[in-house]
Amino acid sequence: MSEAALRDEIARLAKSLFDRGYSVGSAANISVRLDDGYLITPTNSCLGFLDPERISRLDRDGNHVGGDKPSKEVFLHRAFYETRAEAGAVVHLHSTYATALSCLADTDPEDCVPPLTPYVVMRVGRVPLVRYFRPGDARGGDLIRALDGRHAAVLLANHGPVVSGKDLTSAVYAAEELEETAKLLVILRGQPVRMLDAAQVAELKATFG
Template structure:
């Protein structure tokens, strides 16, 4: 990469994003991986790297056809990232994290067929929309990406069963903001487990999705 080229600029943003999710407590240890789409290929964090210590040399290049390009060995979750870009064609960034509350809720039975998380706050509905639960498959397996492909309906984010979250966005900031919103909604769900909860009504949700352009299927 040379200074001023698209990959170099994207690499700097990826490294900054990695530090941000670690500082927010969303990426413990060397867990999690992030990527951006640049000129028909993706830059993704390498396997075994800590997102808080990412450097441009810790990034791998992968074609949208899955062909491995320059850099170190990519995160084993790269098929999952590729599937998210395939599903969500407007996405330019994907973030996969093992944040504590989202991971906890990923171990629970989903709230509905279309969303693991209920419409517990207007902000989840406004900023993310429905968050379906992807059936379990081993981390890094192609079957996990295949399971994501089979999830019905539209989505910008999902919980991976017994694993964590994956979010997409028009840029890294949007993808991270979605991950933050999911973690906050999941934290509320965990805190309220076992209690009777008043959720947003269908009318409330429909008004929010119409206003903010998100999706919530019933």
């Protein structure tokens, strides 16, 4: 896909997320890996009203080389690209239920989103909690790098999800799946819940990777 087409696709999918309430105001950011750098949504931009031509362009070293000033959360995206060779896109949302999980004191920091449905296993995998840091603090990228690329997604404590995928569509779908599973987990709190067992999870991983 050409860079121009990718810019249009970022704007199209970002508007879809915004229109359905996955982001509000100027929250959230999306990036895509290029052969010679990255595209990322600009700082203080609204996912519902992106101008494709103004989407920020960075070179391989993260230097701003085109478009508007990039999101202050660019270090979160670069940490995934630097540790996961298969990552072609990254989506960071402040979606309601995933963010709620990131705020709950009893969320398991090693496995924030347990295997409630097959699709969260297939599209997202195990999701660790990254300890709190202020938005825009580059140490957040260091904490993600410390995971050594073992996870396609994380929850930022008291902040929200960051999800990578092999391409833009995959990353968006995975972010949506994480949010919907988080919604189920919050709705079902206090109820007896049947999770997928280890054998069922292993079968999904063996079948779908």
